[in-house]
Amino acid sequence: MSTRQRPLHLARRRAVQAVAATGAAALLLVGCGSSGSADKGSSDKGSPSGTADAAGGKRTVKDATGTAVEILTEPKRIVTLTQEDLDAVLALGLKPAGITNGQGLNEPPAYLKDKVQGVPVVGNLLQPVMDKVIAAKPDLILAGDMQDQQVLKQLREITPATLVTMAPTDDWKLSFRGIGNAVNKLDQANKVIADYDAKAVKAGGELGASKGAAVSIVRWNPTGPSWMEKKQFASGVALDMGLTRPKAQDKDGNAHTPALSLEKINEIDGDWLFLSTLTDDGKAALKDVQSKPAYQELNAVKSNHTVTVDGSVWSTRGGPLAAGVVIEDIGKALAAK
Structure with missing residues (x-):
């Protein structure tokens, strides 16, 4: 059973077969042809199929469902719909323009709360209030493992740069690297994971x-x-x-x-x-x-x-x-x- 609440799990289980084969790896691998930090972190992945528009400052990536999404090379107003997306954005040194409450909570997760003081809350976990999302003026929406196609359609009407960031079988490192690539900070994401690995080994010892x-x-x-x-x-x-x-x-x-x-x-x-x-x-x-x-x-x-x-x-x-x-x-x- 998913570690989310039961109603959300049931929706995800129906989508597992459709998205598990692509996952956040698609978000990670596509879009690596653009300039910036994403090139270095992905140079060993083979020929990239993503594109970059240097003049317009945009890149194309595929999200965790394999959907191609055009996003700004340097997004400035990021809205996160899960605490995992929020965790990732904060770990990369970015401040979101809008967030949702934590899982089972009516406020942000306690471990992140002091880092998001003053950031508008746009709804509960994977349950955005569209008027509040609009008010946040996002140029990138990180939609976690959202499977509700109607909600995704509404979000993409607010900004086409809406990415599903994790498939049901993705682990946090894969999803985090995908988010790092999406915000053009893959090198930094790789360093964060390397630092975590070293910390875990040291703490275990x-x-x-x-x-x-x-x-x-x-x-x-x-x-x-x-x-x-x-x-x-x-x-x-x-x-x-x-x-x-x-x-x-x-x-x-x-x-x-x-x-x-x-x-x-x-x-x-x-x-x-x-x-x-x-x-x-x-x-x-x-x-x-x-x-x-x-x-x-x-x-x-x-x-x-x-x-x-x-x-x-x-x-x-x-x-x-x-x-x-x-x-x-x-x-x-x-x-x-």
Whole structure:
């Protein structure tokens, strides 16, 4: 199941077969023929099929669905429709002209909030209010994994430079590189990822006795816990640090399981248990189960190895700034032991 909310997941699942083969790789590879930083970061990708109009200051790229989109070489007013797009733009040193609220929130994600003070909010996650988008005067809209064709049509009437930035199977690094290429900062995006890789390895090496521990990564829903698959964002960060996953969770995939019943709660056990929620109902459900014997018998609970983390970071599709938060959360928890 997607790490987004369920209604959004259902729409995405119908589109997986159509877009998974192209993904953010299309956004990354096409448009590399223009001048600027995108050339250097993509010179080993073969002959580029994108075009650039030096006189008009425009480039053509393909987005994550394979749609060719003409954009300004240096877009100045970027509107982001997901926190992953926002994370990417901020990591590249750009200030957006409009943003949406975080997943399950009525405000921007806490970990990005201080970086977007004063930036207009144009709606909720993947639910833009068109009048507010118009007021932001965008010259580029980053539409995340938007699959609603009617909404995309409305956005492209505001500006044709509207890009779907991730396919359902794309990981955050692929999507981030695609966004970096779209805003003509691919070299910088590659450096951000290289810095992340080095930070993850260094942080993993500083875990001492906890190095290689099996970490369970769980989101608690109103109906029960779901554990994250190995290629989900936070899981990938843990693996990049040299940690492992419990045997029951050692499965490929970039989503999470359906909510588990109390009878299957042992599936969430591990050397360490990282717990997140996205809604008040989820928090209430977690608080309720913590008093039950089945929860108290988990090895991680008996060892006092449970950590509550921010679901708007850990349960998303991620980005470089979110990855830094996960590294810090893991390092703080495990190094303390």
